[in-house]
Amino acid sequence: MINQVYRLVSPRQFEITYKDKSLKFEKDSIVIRPTHLSICAADQRYYTGSRGKEALAKKLPMALIHEGVGKVVYDPKGEFQIGTSVVMVPNTPSEEDEFIAENYLRSSRFRSSGYDGFMQDYIFLDRDRVVPLPEEMNLHVAAFTELITIAMHSITRFELKSHPRRNTLGVWGDGNLGFITCLILKKKYNDCKVIAFGKNQYKLDNFSFVDESYLIDEIPADLFVDHAFECVGGKGSQYAIDQMIDHLQPEGSMSIMGVSEYPVEVNTRMILEKGITMIGSSRSGREDFVNTVNFMIEHPEVLEYFSVLVGEVCEVKTIQDIIDSFEKDLTSSWGKTVMEWKI
Structure with a gap:
């Protein structure tokens, strides 16, 4: 069969590539027809060319998007019924390690990042x-x-690496990731106080389920949290980490999730003085997808909260529709842009 791949070849320019795939040689593969794709900030960095010339020259041409669901159209083993909706895992490991998770193995390939x-x-x-x-x-x-x-x-890494006093948890970041992190924490630790910290009141207004929320320039000096989560990214993560250090109880943990293209300064003196544990996290693996789907099944009410994050919904039937979707996403101040993939 001929498979059409829609690749970014240069900033804001897509082209169709044709790949010949033989099903008889795909005996261990499941064939999925994408139905709904979500645009990530990392995809936008490629689309706009903000990754820089060296990175773009190395990565492009490349099909974007690593967030998506689809329907099963072919399963040679018959384990999945045709038409079953599935979420697709973008991380593709080629080996296993006793101690290193699949998303940290240097040999793993990640879709829409050089693949x-x-x-x-x-x-x-x-x-x-x-x-x-x-x-x-x-x-x-x-x-x-x-x-x-x-x-x-x-949060799974936080549970393994932080001490068990979790009376108050703080999340820095009022965007999509901050919203999601606050919601999961509140559902998993419903006896804990969850506090959101952000720059924009109109975004914090969506965090209706947290116990408290503060603008970052209005945090009381005597407010302290047992553990903190950084969901800011970019240059702003430096200021978020500084505040987290200031408002962490001694021997608390900081979970760092935000990605920055450039190094940021960290107040190591106070990290040492307070005995703070920094926990870095990046991407995810199959186990996290299974845990997430199970979490949404066990707590069906979270789907209503997550639906607040659905921003633009764009029907995609042509390459121009793809471009329009990315351009709309660039102007969106809140939520995720979802493409209904009908091309």
Whole structure:
């Protein structure tokens, strides 16, 4: 069969590439037709060319998007019914390690990061890269399951590496990741106080489920948290980390999730003085997808909260529709842009 791949070849320019795939040689693969794809900030950095010439020259041409769901169209083993909705796992490991998770192995490949993402007519996935979704799942929300797994993965690492006093938890960042992290923390630790810290009141107004919220220039001097989560990224993460250090109780932990293109300064003196543990987290693996889907099944009410994050919904039937979707996402101040993939 001929598979069409929609690749970014230069900033704001997509082209179609044709790949010949033979199903008889794909005996261990499941074929998925993407239905809903979600645009990530990392995709936008490629689309706008802000990754820099060296990175773009190395990565492009490449199909974007690593957040998405689809329907099973072919399973040679018959384990999945045709038409089953599944979330697609973008991380593709080639080995296992006793101590290092699949998303940290240097040999793993990640879709839409030097390896074609989900902007294709059909996706050929290893069996363990597919996680089935319940029939009643809101697919506009499910489209950004991968983003939710980022928070789930970080919280799993936090549970393993931090001390068990969790009376008060603080989350810095009023964007999508901050919203998701606050919600998962509140559901997993409903006896804990969860506090959100952000720059924009109109964004914090969406965090209706947290116990308290503060603008970052109005935090009381005597407010302290047992553990903190950084969901800011970019240059702003430096200021967020500084505040986290100031407002952390001694021997608390800081979970760092925000990505910055450039190094940021960190107040190591106070990290040492307070005995703070810094926990870095990046991406996620199959286990995090399974845990996230199970979490949404166990707490169906979170889907209504997550639906607040659905911003633009764009029907995609042409390459111009893809461009329009990315351009709309650039002007959106809140939420995720979801593409209904009908190309």
